[in-house]
Every structure is written in structure tokens, then in C-alpha cells.
Amino acid sequence: MRYVYFFGNGKSDGRSSMKQLLGGKGANLCEMVSLGLPVPPGFVISTETCDFYNKNAGQYPEEVKDQVAQAIAQVEGAMKQKFGSQSKPLLLSIRSGAAVSMPGMMDTVLNLGLNDQTVQSFSKETGNPAFVWDSYRRFIAMYSNVVGSCDMEPFEHVLWETKKKLNINADCDIPVSELKKICETYKGIYQKQIGKVFPQDPQTQLWESITAVFRSWNNPRAVKYRQLNNIKGLKGTAVNVQAMVYGNYNNASATGVCFSRNPSNGDPRFYGEWLVNAQGEDVVAGIRTPQQITKEASLQWAADHSISEVERSSKFPSMEERMPECYKELVDLKNLLENHFRDMQDMEFTIQDGRLFFLQTRNGKRTTPAAVRIAKDMVTEGLIDKKTAVSRIDCEQIDQLLHPYIDPSAKVNVWGKGLPASPGAGVGQIVFTADAAEAWQAEGKSVIMVRVETSPEDLGGMNAACGILTARGGMTSHAAVVARGMGKPCICGVSDLVIDYKAKTVTMKGKTLKEGEWLSLNGTKGEVIIGKVPLVKPTVQGSAFGEILTWASEIRTMGVRANADTPKDAATAYSFGAEGIGLCRTEHMFFEGDRIDSVREMILARDEAGRKKALKKILPYQKSDFVGLFKAMKGLPCTIRLLDPPLHEFVPHDAKAQADLAKKLGLTADAVANRVHELLEANPMLGHRGVRLGLTYPEIYDTQVEAIFEAACDVQKETGTSLIPEVMIPLVGKTEELTIMKKRCITIAENILEKRGVTMKYLVGTMIEVPRAAVTADEIAQEAEFFSFGTNDLTQMGCGFSRDDAASFLKHYVKLGIYDRDPFQVLDQEGVGQLVAMAVQKGRSARPGLKCGICGEHGGEPSSVKFCHRVGLDYVSCSPFRVPVAIVAAAQAAIEEEAALLATRRAIAKGSKL
Numbered sequence: 001m002r003y004v005y006f007f008g009n010g011k012s013d014g015r016s017s018m019k020q021l022l023g024g025k026g027a028n029l030c031e032m033v034s035l036g037l038p039v040p041p042g043f044v045i046s047t048e049t050c051d052f053y054n055k056n057a058g059q060y061p062e063e064v065k066d067q068v069a070q071a072i073a074q075v076e077g078a079m080k081q082k083f084g085s086q087s088k089p090l091l092l093s094i095r096s097g098a099a100v101s102m103p104g105m106m107d108t109v110l111n112l113g114l115n116d117q118t119v120q121s122f123s124k125e126t127g128n129p130a131f132v133w134d135s136y137r138r139f140i141a142m143y144s145n146v147v148g149s150c151d152m153e154p155f156e157h158v159l160w161e162t163k164k165k166l167n168i169n170a171d172c173d174i175p176v177s178e179l180k181k182i183c184e185t186y187k188g189i190y191q192k193q194i195g196k197v198f199p200q201d202p203q204t205q206l207w208e209s210i211t212a213v214f215r216s217w218n219n220p221r222a223v224k225y226r227q228l229n230n231i232k233g234l235k236g237t238a239v240n241v242q243a244m245v246y247g248n249y250n251n252a253s254a255t256g257v258c259f260s261r262n263p264s265n266g267d268p269r270f271y272g273e274w275l276v277n278a279q280g281e282d283v284v285a286g287i288r289t290p291q292q293i294t295k296e297a298s299l300q301w302a303a304d305h306s307i308s309e310v311e312r313s314s315k316f317p318s319m320e321e322r323m324p325e326c327y328k329e330l331v332d333l334k335n336l337l338e339n340h341f342r343d344m345q346d347m348e349f350t351i352q353d354g355r356l357f358f359l360q361t362r363n364g365k366r367t368t369p370a371a372v373r374i375a376k377d378m379v380t381e382g383l384i385d386k387k388t389a390v391s392r393i394d395c396e397q398i399d400q401l402l403h404p405y406i407d408p409s410a411k412v413n414v415w416g417k418g419l420p421a422s423p424g425a426g427v428g429q430i431v432f433t434a435d436a437a438e439a440w441q442a443e444g445k446s447v448i449m450v451r452v453e454t455s456p457e458d459l460g461g462m463n464a465a466c467g468i469l470t471a472r473g474g475m476t477s478h479a480a481v482v483a484r485g486m487g488k489p490c491i492c493g494v495s496d497l498v499i500d501y502k503a504k505t506v507t508m509k510g511k512t513l514k515e516g517e518w519l520s521l522n523g524t525k526g527e528v529i530i531g532k533v534p535l536v537k538p539t540v541q542g543s544a545f546g547e548i549l550t551w552a553s554e555i556r557t558m559g560v561r562a563n564a565d566t567p568k569d570a571a572t573a574y575s576f577g578a579e580g581i582g583l584c585r586t587e588h589m590f591f592e593g594d595r596i597d598s599v600r601e602m603i604l605a606r607d608e609a610g611r612k613k614a615l616k617k618i619l620p621y622q623k624s625d626f627v628g629l630f631k632a633m634k635g636l637p638c639t640i641r642l643l644d645p646p647l648h649e650f651v652p653h654d655a656k657a658q659a660d661l662a663k664k665l666g667l668t669a670d671a672v673a674n675r676v677h678e679l680l681e682a683n684p685m686l687g688h689r690g691v692r693l694g695l696t697y698p699e700i701y702d703t704q705v706e707a708i709f710e711a712a713c714d715v716q717k718e719t720g721t722s723l724i725p726e727v728m729i730p731l732v733g734k735t736e737e738l739t740i741m742k743k744r745c746i747t748i749a750e751n752i753l754e755k756r757g758v759t760m761k762y763l764v765g766t767m768i769e770v771p772r773a774a775v776t777a778d779e780i781a782q783e784a785e786f787f788s789f790g791t792n793d794l795t796q797m798g799c800g801f802s803r804d805d806a807a808s809f810l811k812h813y814v815k816l817g818i819y820d821r822d823p824f825q826v827l828d829q830e831g832v833g834q835l836v837a838m839a840v841q842k843g844r845s846a847r848p849g850l851k852c853g854i855c856g857e858h859g860g861e862p863s864s865v866k867f868c869h870r871v872g873l874d875y876v877s878c879s880p881f882r883v884p885v886a887i888v889a890a891a892q893a894a895i896e897e898e899a900a901l902l903a904t905r906r907a908i909a910k911g912s913k914l
């Protein structure tokens with residue numbers, strides 16, 4: 001079996017379509033070679049090897065070592081160098097690369113093959129001992145970290161002390177004599193921590209590094225990254241072994257990271273950072289201030305940091321200015337790659353002694369605002385079509401576009417400025433560690449994580465924080481890349497920050513803040529602001545995302561409604577493109593102002609007359625709210641659910657509140673307490689609620705239906721717009737329940753319409769939220785004019801989980817793999833989903849054309865929305881701010897269905913003998 005794939009010298013054993021086997025990095029290296037780009041030769045050890053390694057206690061397939069040896073011989077031939085040789089040694093880089101990009105989550109080793117003998121001869125051959133010894137220093141440190149899992153603080157301390165002693169900032173300025181001392185000290189630290197001498201045999205170095213990369217697939221930060229990003233079903237990582245090229249060779253050498261478009265805001269101009277006389281990790285580590293690739297960006301950077309043109313051009317020149325020929329080649333190849341892959345590219349390159357090499361290209365991680373702009377621009381440019389643009393929007397990240405930003409009119413106290421690494425705004429209390437961020441967030445606090453620089457170990461804290469601030473790092477640093485992927489505001493490279501982790505303080509410009517004090521971040525502008533600032537909700541109308549939503553609405557075939565209980569919610573939903581209200585929870589209206597007193601009076605009443613008296617007070621409130629809803633939706637259908645929760649939820653349970661209520665209603669405190677006690681149930685979610693309330697106290701539902709149709713008549717007469725009220729009876733499990741309530745509803749509706757002289761179309765239907773209703777849906781559909789699936793309760797009853805108690809163990813279920821995701825957040829398609837599918841099929845068999853929708857929280861979750869499309873629902877309904885998510889997910893579902901149909905037809909045609 002084949003496990004190793006070579007690339008180099010214009011030949012490639014792989015292509016970009018082989019990402020599952022070769023990983024994204026390896027597949028794209030092969031593709032770049034096929035396109036004729038200057039790529040150092042190398043080979044990929046497949047993800048199947050990683051899978052075998054993890055399933056066989058760290059053992060390799062028998063064929064692998066021979067295949068690796070053959071591939072190394074091919075690389076040796078291409079480079080005219082020999083691995084392990086004292087003369088002209090071939091040095092290698094070892095990098096991970098899974099099918100899905102996981103930046104910074106796994107491990108890398110550079111300059112592999114150096115040892116105490118090679119470094120001497122290599123220094124003489126190159127005539128550049130500083131470069132060789134600097135490479136050896138880096139190799140020892142990376143090997144100690146990745147392979148040895150050493151504590152790196154002692155290594156970093158040695159380097160820091162050396163530079164401090166010599167009064168220098170850059171690694172490349174360390175003299176050879178000191179580099180030699182550092183290497184010896186590093187080896188001593190390694191031996192002390194590991195208990196054995198630093199390995200000198202290149203073959204040992206190679207296989208221990210390959211093993212370390214495979215092992216890194218299951219390191220804690222990689223596992224957590226996959227959990228946070230819901231990455232599942234991968235075999236593992238590939239290992240990319242590649243001939244070294246050296247950005248730290250001399251001052252005609254450099255390394256850089258660039259993007260064909262700006263990953264933060266989508267600006268189509270070429271964007272990136274580079275460093276002269278450096279290796280790749282220097283750019284992302286923030287040890288040196290990266291320089292800009294283009295002159296335009298360099299001038300802007302200097303202006304932002306108050307750096308004169310004389311200083312900029314002499315100390316921080318752009319690549320365009322300092323290495324114009326390499327820059328022109330880089331631009332040409334950047335354009336070639338973007339046009340070939342038809343997507344924004346994230347590229348890594350090295351220049352060795354004036355010669356450009358590409359080390360990586362991949363579809364770049366980007367913020368959601370950038371993704372939207374890039375998709376829209378590429379449609380305009382003719383690179384992609386509208387369906388491709390919609391498909392590229394990550395539904396999980398759309399919320400980034402809908403979250404608040406700093407009020408432009410607010411007066412803010414700007415403390416300092418850094419790089420706008422990830423846009424958006426965050427307001428929170430200062431913490432200095434990832435552990436603190438997670439702990440405080442668990443207590444319900446908003447936190448800003450302040451670090452000198454972040455590392456992959458900080459991932460949990462970054463996820464918990466509402467913003468990240470670092471003293472070091474550039475736009476391609478770990479903090480920047482990870483924050484953009486998470487949609488968190490992030491400011492990097494605030495070099496004036498002085499952070500004291502021990503004292504838990506941060507100081508800048510003579511001002512010191514302690515842990516727990518408030519800080520605000522404007523990630524879009526890179527501004528660090530003292531204190532709390534007001535935030536403003538964004539709008540999608542007239543924006544690039546508004547256009548994407550328009551395209552999505554043209555493509556989707558399933559409707560999108562909103563769960564809205566107030567006119568304000570309804571107006572918000574309408575502005576986001578909702579096509580109606582799929583769920584109005586009438587009980588939510590009861591808590592506004594002093595309405596709850598009338599509701600409590602109705603509940604505490606001992607007879608029908610008392611209840612009707614209280615209901616007369618409630619009627620105007622309900623009618624007024626329904627008028628607002630109907631007006632906000634401008635004639636679109638509105639599904640209004642009659643009272644659902646058990647009555648005990650509306651009454652006070654503490655003695656003082658009960659006494660206050662008794663005084664208001666002219667009752668004794670004991671009378672109130674006794675009635676509250678009567679309402680208590682052992683299992684209220686399965687108790688006296690929903691249609692059971694309507695059957696027991698029909699006057700409650702009668703009043704709500706009266707309010708609905710009186711409001712509808714008022715609005716239809718006032719606006720001239722035809723309305724379509726949809727009355728929904730909740731918690732029906734047996735047809736007879738619905739028959740009784742539907743008859744009462746129709747009688748009240750018809751009487752009002754006749755009295756008001758109004759003609760109006762309306763529907764009476766039910767929520768399918770009891771498993772029995774799903775099983776007998778064909779019977780219920782004989783009465784129900786529509787189905788709306790209440791998947792919150794259907795999940796609760798179908799899985800046997802209490803919504804109020806399941807949180808204590810469902811996380812453990814997910815961790816154990818019993819469920820992929822919490823079934824209250826993501827629809828359990830194999831279980832609860834099959835109840836939905838069955839009910840749709842059975843319901844429509846009895847009532848062809850039966851309108852079916854979903855109104856649980858699953859209606860705004862992308863994978864659940866796509867499931868609803870596949871089982872033929874007419875619409876999904878979700879909270880107002882999830883409406884754009886549902887619109888895009890519904891469009892993607894239609895696109896995926898079309899693609900699957902096309903693939904099926906092609907497969908049939910390919911297999912046909914015609």
C-alpha cells in the first residue's frame with residue numbers, strides 16, 4: 001500500500017483534490033508544483049499513516065520506512081545534497097497538515113539534520129557561520145519543544161539574557177561566539193529535562209520528529225481546537241517533509257506570510273508581512289516587528305505609528321522597495337494561485353539569497369465580514385457565481401455580522417493603539433491567564449484577556465474571552481489568526497504595554513490597571529479604551545451581506561420565519577428578511593408592565609366568573625400586542641401559539657411576594673399561598689399546560705382567540721393589507737383534543753369576522769411536540785391545517801431528557817461520543833429528526849399540501865435547517881437575530897441538494913453501457 005507521495009522538480013504524485021489523503025498543506029504543495037511554482041522538493045506521509053499509527057499503539061505500516069527512504073533519495077537528487085552528510089547536507093522541515101486547516105494547533109520542526117559535526121562543515125561551506133549556528137539554535141529549541149515536550153521557559157530565558165547582555169533586539173544580530181554558547185546551553189537543558197543526550201543521528205532526528213507530528217494530532221490544544229470548531233471524521237494529520245530553504249541565510253534572504261486579499265476586512269489589495277534575515281516562526285511569534293510587503297501598506301503603517309518617512313524607508317522598508325524583483329514575482333504567483341483556486345489565498349514564502357520559494361498556500365482563514373466582502377467581490381469580478389459565494393459563507397459565524405460595535409458618538413478614553421488584528425468590539429474585565437478567563441466567564445462575567453503574546457495553550461481562554469489584547473505580535477500572529485477564526489475582537493502589537501503577571505497589572509503611558517478593571521477593545525481600529533463603552537447593534541441592509549442575503553433568498557426553496565413575541569422583535573425579524581412569524585409565544589406578553597397582576601388575578605380566581613373578569617383586563621393588552629405584530633409583518637403570515645406554560649410559572653413563590661400580591665387583589669396571604677401550592681406539580685413540563693389548560697379553562701383560549709381576530713380585523717381595515725392569522729394549539733397528543741379546541745376557535749373567529757364585516761383567510765393548526773402526535777400525525781392532520789414542530793419539547797420527550805436538568809450530563813455525553821452535539825442545540829436527526837420526517841409524511845398523506853414548519857431553537861441552527869430542507873418542511877422559524885443564519889443555511893441546503901442530484905446523474909451516466 002502506498003503511504004508516501006513525492007513532489008518536486010515539476011513532478012507531483014498528488015493534486016489538490018487529495019486533501020483527505022495528503023492533508024490540505026500537502027495536497028496544495030503538490031498542486032503548486034504541478035502549476036510550475038518554485039516549491040522546495042519534498043514528500044507527504046499520508047493521513048492513513050497517522051490513522052494506522054494511532055490505531056496500532058504507535059507502530060507504523062511495514063512499507064512506510066522504505067517508502068520514506070526512497071522519497072528522501074528523490075529529494076536528494078533534486079537538491080544535489082545528501083541527508084546526513086557532512087558535506088552539502090540536506091536539511092529538512094517537518095510540518096503537519098490535516099485535511100481541514102488548523103493553524104497553530106500542531107507541531108513543526110525546522111533545520112532537521114544538523115548536529116555537532118554538520119554545523120562545523122556546513123559553516124565552512126557556506127562561509128556564513130552565523131546563519132548555520134542560528135539554524136542549529138532554532139533546531140535544538142524546536143526539537144526540544146516538539147519531540148522532547150520540554151519546558152521552554154529556560155530556553156527562552158537563555159536567549160533573552162544573551163540579547164539583554166549584548167543590548168540587542170534581533171536574533172540575527174547575535175554573534176557566532178554567543179550562538180555557540182547558546183547551542184551548548186540548550187543541549188544541556190535538554191539533557192537535564194529528558195535524561196539523555198541531544199540526538200546527533202539525522203535518521204533518529206527524522207523519525208522522532210515524524211512521530212511527534214503524528215502524536216500532535218491528539219495533543220490537548222489540537223483536540224480542543226477540533227472540539228471548538230466541530231471538526232470530526234478526519235483520519236489524522238499528514239506529515240510534510242520538505243527540503244529546507246533559508247530566510248535567515250543572509251540579508252538578501254527573508255521570510256513572510258501574505259494573503260491575496262485582506263483576511264480581516266476583505267480589502268482586495270495584496271496584504272502581508274515579512275522579515276529580512278529570519279525564519280518563518282519569527283513572523284508569527286512577534287519577536288521582531290514585521291514589515292509590510294507593499295509600499296502602500298508600509299506608508300499607512302508608518303503613519304499609524306507616527307514613524308517618519310526617513311526612519312520607515314531606512315529601518316522598515318516594504319518588500320516592494322527592498323526586493324522589487326522578488327516582489328513582482330510574488331505578486332504574479334499570488335494572482336496565479338487566487339485565479340486557480342478561485343478563493344483568497346493564505347501563502348507562506350521564503351527568499352534565500354534573492355531566490356523566491358513558496359512553502360504553502362491554502363484558502364485563507366478570514367473574518368466573517370471579510371468572507372462576505374470577498375465572496376461578493378469575486379462574483380463581481382467573475383471569479384465565482386452567486387451559488388458559490390453563498391456556499392462560502394460560514395453560517396456558524398454569521399452572528400459576527402449582527403453583534404454590537406462601539407457607538408461612534410460615544411466619548412472614549414483611548415489608552416493606546418495597536419494592530420487591528422480582528423474586527424468588532426469587546427467590553428470586559430481584565431484577566432491575565434486563560435484559566436482566569438474561563439473561570440470568570442463561567443461565573444457570567446465578560447472578560448478581556450491581556451497577554452504579552454498568546455500561544456496555542458491559551459485557546460480555551462481566548463474562546464471564553466470577549467476580546468484579546470497582546471503586547472507583541474503582528475497581523476499574522478497566533479492571537480490574530482485564532483481570534484479572527486473565532487470572531488473575537490483582537491488587538492495585537494501594543495508595544496507600550498507592560499504586563500506584570502505576578503502582580504496582575506498592566507501599565508501603559510503611566511497608567512496602571514489591575515485585574516478586574518474594565519477595558520474596551522475596538523478591534524476594527526486597533527484602539528484600546530479604558531472603561532466600559534456603549535455598543536450599537538449593526539444592520540445588514542445595504543451592506544455586502546445584505547446582497548449575499550438577497551442572493552440566498554433567490555436560491556433557497558424553503559421559507560424562513562421568526563419567533564417573535566413583541567412588535568419590536570417582529571420589526572427586527574422583518575428587517576432581517578423573515579417571511580412571517582412562525583411562533584409568537586403569547587405568555588411572554590404577560591410580563592410587560594403591570595399586566596402580570598391581571599394574569600395572576602385570573603389564575604387565583606376560584607371560578608369561571610372570576611377568571612372571565614380578570615381576562616377582560618387582559619384582552620386589551622393582548623389585542624394591542626397582536627396589532628403591533630400584524631403591522632410589523634405587513635401582511636405576512638403570523639403563527640400565534642395559545643397559552644402553553646403551566647400556570648405556576650406566573651405566580652410568586654416567596655412569602656413576601658405572595659403577601660404583596662394578596663394585598664393588591666384584596667385576598668389573604670394564606671389564600672394566595674394555598675392556591676400557589678395547589679398549582680405545584682411534580683413534573684410540570686408533562687403536567688397541566690398547553691391544550692390541557694385550554695380544555696380545563698376554555699375561557700383563557702377563547703379570550704386569546706378573540707384578541708387575535710379583533711386585532712387582525714383592526715389592522716386589515718386600517719392598512720388595507722390582507723392578513724393571514726395562524727392560530728396554533730400547543731401540546732396536542734390526541735386528535736380529540738384538537739377537534740374540541742379547533743371548533744371553539746373557528747366559532748369565535750367567524751363570529752368576529754361576521755360582526756366586523758371582514759373577509760379573512762386564517763388557519764388553525766397545532767404544534768407537534770409530543771411523540772404520540774408524530775406517530776399519529778395522519779389522524780391529527782385531518783383536523784390540523786398546519787403542523788409546526790416544537791423540537792425543544794419533542795427532543796425533551798423523545799429523548800427522555802429534562803431541559804432543565806440535562807446540562808449536568810449532556811456535555812459528558814458529547815465528550816463520550818454518545819451524541820455529536822447537545823441535542824437541545826443541534827437536532828438529533830437520527831432520533832427526533834425521524835419523528836419529524838415521519839410526521840411530515842403521514843400528515844401530508846392525510847392532508848395533501850399540509851404546511852409544515854419548525855419553531856424550536858433548532859430552526860436557526862445550520863445543520864438542523866439543512867435537515868428541515870431535506871425532509872420537505874415549508875419553513876423554519878428562529879429568533880430574529882438568527883434569521884440571516886437560517887436564510888443562508890436554507891440556500892446552502894438547496895445548493896447541496898442540486899449538487900447531489902447532479903453527482904448522482906453523472907454517476908448513473910458513467911456506469912451506463914449506452
